[in-house]
Amino acid sequence: MTSPVSAVVDASTASFQFPEIYSFPPFFTRQPNEATWKEQRRQWCDLILAYYRHNRLFSMSLAEAVTEPPFANRQIHRALRVDVLREIVDELVKQGHASWTGARNSKDSCLLFWRKPEVWASMIHQWANDRGMLNTVLTLFELASGDDTIGQEFHGLDSTTLRKALDILQSQGKAQLFVGTSDEDLGVKFFT
């Protein structure tokens, strides 16, 4: 079996294995046929989530994104158009895998949840439970960037997603948020 198009595009994506369809030129043109487009969009959604997860990326500026992998394939000189990407992100939003950020209805940037906030929430709560951190006040900075969470999957989580996860825990009565002077000062206390 041959693999005519190498999956490796540049250093930042060195170990990411692109799917076969990534080297299929029409993949970068929105297909006019509805059934085909649905399949195409599904494949883009899968690819985006896999790629962002692999590189632990949490947010996307659409105009910038289309100049880089996975939205541009330099080897076959194809790139997705911003309006098509916007349609795809709309679908991710509908699935709960993304949420638009920035100015209302501008749809220029978004957060990507390759893990849904609910999953981050239970992961964080589990960690607090395991480490005996219940009923202790922690800052959000400590949670995302502190030494205690090194090696945890949520280590390095962007602040908006982290906040979403903690909001969920708060609404479940499993956490209480304390307002600080800035977002990084924000504190949280976990309960069982």
Next chain:
Amino acid sequence: MRRAVGIGGLRRKEAERQALSRKGNELAQREIEKLQEQISLMKDNLEDFVREHQKDIRNNPVFRVQVQRMCQLIGVDPLASRKGYMAELLGVGDFYCELGIQIIDICVATRSMNGGLMDLDELRQRLIRKRLKGSEPVVEDDIRRAINQLKPLRGGYRIVTFGKRKMVQSVAREMNPDQSTMLTLAEYTSKFNIEDVRVAFGWDEDRIHSCIDDMLRSGIIWIDSHNDAHPEYWVPAFFSQLSGGSFGNRG
């Protein structure tokens, strides 16, 4: 006298002819019986043989095809029919039944990708991947047989050719001759453009566009508008073969 002798002679000859013919029939009858006996002996032997080599038949595709040919020659088809006495004896009819279901599975899962058209060899590779655990290799002949068995389902499963490419089509609607002709342009490169069609077949714009639109609608081709003025049309079923065939995530 001469007349009487003549008549007697004729009668004698007639009687001899009849006796000979009786004998002949008798001999032929005996010959047929003997042949039938031999064939039934052969069937018995074949049955023993198949029973003995059941495992090889299931596991070795070359051997399986040879046994099949041998059986067909004497009018036994032990592997093709699920209900056949030998099939029951062997359980090999299940092999094609199972294969047929797997073929449907793969074709349905990839249909939105390729419009129901898949390279025969890609299908074979996917089948092999799908069947990893049981590890019974699958050859083209097996796929043909399994697809033949799917006919009563009227799913439109059939093997079609474009130039040298053998493809499995899995939608009931037939491709019209223009579509098939156009697809041959993509046989090696997986793609074509309007100019290619014009040069190759001399069709007018209307004919070309209506054909392309039909195929876009059925998902057999995808459009690449990278060059807006001169879009290219790609055949995913051909492309996936180029790249060794793990196109699409499903199946």
